[in-house]
Structure formats: structure tokens, C-alpha cells
Amino acid sequence: MSKGINWEKIYGLLKERFKEGRLELKYQTPFELLVMAILASQESDKKVNSLKEELFNRFKTPKDFVEASLEEVQRSIRSINFYRRKAKLLKECCKVLLEKYGGEVPLDLEELIKLPGVGRKTANMLLAGFKRPAFVVDRHVFRVLGRLGLKFKEPDEAEIELKKALPKELWSPLSLLLMTLGKEVCRAKSPNCKECPICNYCKSCGY
Numbered sequence: 141m142s143k144g145i146n147w148e149k150i151y152g153l154l155k156e157r158f159k160e161g162r163l164e165l166k167y168q169t170p171f172e173l174l175v176m177a178i179l180a181s182q183e184s185d186k187k188v189n190s191l192k193e194e195l196f197n198r199f200k201t202p203k204d205f206v207e208a209s210l211e212e213v214q215r216s217i218r219s220i221n222f223y224r225r226k227a228k229l230l231k232e233c234c235k236v237l238l239e240k241y242g243g244e245v246p247l248d249l250e251e252l253i254k255l256p257g258v259g260r261k262t263a264n265m266l267l268a269g270f271k272r273p274a275f276v277v278d279r280h281v282f283r284v285l286g287r288l289g290l291k292f293k294e295p296d297e298a299e300i301e302l303k304k305a306l307p308k309e310l311w312s313p314l315s316l317l318l319m320t321l322g323k324e325v326c327r328a329k330s331p332n333c334k335e336c337p338i339c340n341y342c343k344s345c346g347y
Contacts, residue, residue: 145341150314154314154320154337161314164186164323165180165185167192169245170245170247170266170269170270171201171202173270174233174262175195178229178257179226181226181262187220188220191219195216198216199216201243203238205231205234210231213227213231230257232257233255236255247266247270247272249274252266261276261278261295261299264276264315268316275299275314276299276319280326281295281298281319282295283326284318285302287326287331321337
């Protein structure tokens with residue numbers, strides 16, 4: 141799967157360039173990151189971040205979401221794409237958090253993906269955001285992997301296969317660095333190959 145790719149070298153080059161990868165969502169707690177990640181599906185991190193202060197002033201805990209009406213949650217996130225569906229998912233997710241996890245977000249992959257609105261990508265974001273072993277494959281990482289010559293049918297397959305191929309201590313830091321690379325340099329349109337620190341390893345490099 142990753143034959144011919146020196147991941148340690150790639151990690152070193154990315155770390156030298158970006159220092160460390162990061163999530164662009166603004167958060168302090170696992171609960172805040174969970175809510176923000178659900179809202180960020182098919183929406184820009186910048187727009188989701190713009191809601192943070194007002195949203196968490198009103199909804200500080202899962203109980204606040206559960207007790208609010210669906211219409212109130214919808215009004216609070218109405219500037220977000222698919223806000224009606226996401227409001228419903230937030231209420232359902234918070235209900236499960238209260239009923240099964242005492243209102244706490246479980247930082248465990250298998251438990252996280254049991255929550256409404258949480259797939260493997262979102263679960264791995266939660267884990268990586270709090271320094272747990274995880275490999276996040278969002279659209280940016282998936283694009284970079286494809287340009288490196290790794291052809292996966294879908295992101296979940298990429299996550300699972302890369303976890304098998306890489307040492308656990310590289311999972312989170314490497315995936316976040318790849319995410320940063322995809323957002324800042326290896327863009328979907330007009331990738332800046334001239335500025336890419338791993339261009340020599342890329343099958344699509346135009347520089």
C-alpha cells in the first residue's frame with residue numbers, strides 16, 4: 141500500500157515546514173470539539189468558528205442542547221449549511237451522551253462512532269485534537285494521499301490501512317501535518333507545488 145514512501149522522511153519534512161499540524165476549529169473541551177466537528181461537515185471551519193462564542197454561551201453542556209427545542213438549536217446555527225439536519229443530530233448526540241456516558245465525551249474510537257452524527261473522520265478528529273492516537277482523513281488528507289500515488293476507494297479505507305502501515309506515535313501528528321499541507325499548499329485547485337516540502341515524493345508534482 142505505501143511501498144516506496146518513506147513516511148518518517150515525509151513527517152520530518154512536514155514538521156520542519158509547519159512545526160506541527162493543527163485543527164483549525166477553535167475549542168477548549170472535547171464537548172466543544174465534538175459540536176464544532178459536527179457543524180463543520182460540508183462547511184468551512186472559519187464559519188463554524190464564528191459561531192463558537194455565542195453558541196457555547198447558550199449551550200454549555202449536552203443537557204442544554206437536549207432541553208432546548210429543536211427550533212431554538214436551529215436558530216442558533218442557521219448560518220451553517222444543512223443546519224436543520226445538524227440541529228437534529230446535535231440533540232440526538234447529546235441525548236446519547238447524557239444517557240450512556242454521563243454527559244462526558246468518550247475519547248475512544250469505538251465509543252465515539254456510536255454517537256449520532258459521528259463517523260470515523262469526526263471521531264479521529266476528536267482523538268487527535270486531544271493528543272490520542274488517531275489518523276484523521278478529511279478531504280484535504282485524502283487528496284494529498286491520492287497525489288502521493290495512494291489510491292483508496294474512500295477515506296475510511298485510507299485511515300485503516302495507514303494505521304496498519306505506520307507506527308502509532310506517528311498517526312495523529314502526521315495526519316494533522318498532511319491536513320495542514322492540503323489546506324495551505326496542496327490545494328484542490330492550483331496546488332502550490334513550488335512551495336511543497338514533499339514535492340519529490342509526489343506523483344502529481346508539477347514543479
